[in-house]
Amino acid sequence: MTAPALRVRASRRFGDCVALADAALEVAAGTVHALCGENGAGKSTLMRVVYGLERADAGSLELGDRVELARHDVVGAQARGVGMVHQHGMLVPTLTLADNAALGHEPVRGGRYDRAAAARALVAAAAKLGQRLDPDALAGDLTVGEQQRAELAMVAARATRLLILDEPTALLAPREVDALFAMVRAFADGGGAVVLVTHKLDEVIRVADEVTVLRGGRTVASWSAEVTAAEIARAMIGGEPPPPATRPPPPAAGAAIGLAVDALDVPGPRGGGAAAVTLAVAAGEVVGVAGVEGNGQRELALAIAGLTPIARGAVTIGGVDVTRASVAARRAHGLAHVPEDRHRHGLVATATVADNVALGRLAEVGRGPLIDRAAVTALAARLIAEHDLRPADPAALAGALSGGNQQKLVVARELDRPGLRAVLAVHPTRGVDLAAAARIHARLRAVAAAGAAVLMIAADLDELLALCHRVVVMHRGAVVGELAGAALAAADARARLGGWMVGVTAEAAS
């Protein structure tokens, strides 16, 4: 029995909040180990301790041999062969892949940066994981999936012992997930250990050899043999998982159009954006937009929300043309927006929960030129109670909330508004735990059932398949496919949508 690649025990408090309570994890060399848990369970904190980004208050760490935790830092972790790939890529978009790989470790020949050597090293590292890549491509020109695979190759070139992947598939299409996991498997087969931090249980079942579940900062379960998704989910939640999302009732025949875009052109970065997108969502209908990130969905969403200039085409809400209308006017016409980037467009992190509620609800809490602070607090308290926001404190800073609670706050503020006609929900459950996701799904279902037209943009096909009456796929800025009714319920729906997402044309797929 050889020593494990990683053995860690750690406790960590942030003020009154216990992030880790003697959480333990052991990972054998040559295995892929899934680390599961709800948001705030301590997965990321534990991995940050291992990678030296976070101090532990108490505990022990072995990376082959014992490591003094108090002196552990990123440099030490890297020296012991630990590498980490973050959810949001760390590549510099204006540099080539080779330059990105060399950054900070530039190979030198004759006193000068040896670009060719950097390129050779990267290509070799990728080849070891069965991946071909162009070292001279600009990072910014690649898809998110390509960037992530390149980054994995770069980190794996240095990390010989342990590779940590933090929610690596959140932004990827199904096929890109497959390619990424092939690399992960190749790394493990080469003798390295992998920790895969994730909450997507189907992925855990597919790639992980072993599974550890954290809950409330404690290790509550660990399996090295076969385990079902349901068992993992029960361990994560500490009870029965919420029932899977269901569709709202279908819209009434002849229901009015609540939200429509017509031949919409929206310029995006590097010639991207949305091109000639036409969509109509009936009152009570939930329409999903699937696609690999960066195929025009963002521009479509920002154009509907009124946050980016529209080159051509029209946006209507409840039949009213709002193409040139202000954000305020669109909201007055009944538009709600759950933005993709809740940190940037959803919340003011340095303001209180109450102020963040008031931010989107001034029409209700304003009294002429004044703001009724009592009304703000009352509204915030009601939303906190109805949406189970924690901490239940209107005076808490939004930035101090967990990611899941921040998203619940945005959803509560936006979807609880009176007079909703159209809802634009972009990645509404990204980075949110199962219980919170179930609440958000229930809320979306409720507003649709109440007659709002819901347009939902998401990367997670399961979510779209469960909630939507109709799903369209965007590729290179255009709508390239659409499934509804029986075709959406058919067994091959996932495969067809997944194919369109990476550019397989509708004719070739059928």
Add this chain to the structure above:
Amino acid sequence: MTARVRTLQLTAVALLATMAVGSLLMIVAGASPLHAWAQLLGKTLGERQGFGQVLFRATPLVFTGLAVAVPLRAGLFNIGGEGQLTAAALACAVVAAALPPGLPAPLAVLIATAVAFLAGAVVGAATGAMRIYRGAHEVIVAIGLNAIIAGVALWLGNRSLFVGESTRTATIPAAAQLPELGLAGSNASISVFAALAVAGLVAWLSARTRVGFTWRMTGQGLDAARAAGLPVDRARVWAMAVAGGLAGLAGAHFVLGHKHAYEDGLGRGVGFLGIAVALLAQGEALAIVGAALVFGVLGHGGLAISGDVPKEMVDVLQAVVVLVAAASLGRRRR
């Protein structure tokens, strides 16, 4: 609550650092720090005339401090206080001098003050509009406007507004002159009370009104505020307009309460010193009153002990306050 505590902590640190650096300078200048500080405090807070001078110096700093704090809330940096003050003071003096005789005093003061506020507001709004609608950085625009206004004011004065060979406009009628506070021959006028009232008004505006809320949200999360439908562009231009108006009130203070005319060089440096006041007060309207008093004490106290210590020391100390405040502000934002 914790933010309050941190502001207090910062203020304490800034003051202690100032005293430490000041003591060092006094030693270098060959004076006893203990004696010099005792003198400085005694001649400012310990006697009526000195305290009056402290109030007289602090009053315009409240206005120009607020003129920095309001845009700072909305995410803009107003260093145009100098130009705003000058434009306002000149307009105020010219209009006040032309007021029909026999106008009741409150009305005369009100009109002259409103003119000052408006003139400053126009300059501020122009700066804000250049930033928001033309994308020109407000600091660069303000630097340009400060120079332009200083030049134009002098040119206009020399051409037609200054009396005779002087660099001073006609004296305003008695009705428009603010009564003195009566503090043992000090220059303090009842504009002190106006400064207090305006600071309270700005605090109320920030906390209780839509526009104050919009400023705060815009400053802390521009994109989120925009996405929520707040009129962020208009609000920022208004913030700069109000700021210009507030700096203009400092001009009115000098014209109506002290010089009773516009003079070349009137209020020079007060606009810039407002930046230091706002930084020390961390942009909080009520704290600005306290910060302005600190600068008032330093300013007048430095003069009072200039026999022992070079008067440049005060400039250095004011800069120390700014540095400490700026460093702590940066740390808090990180």
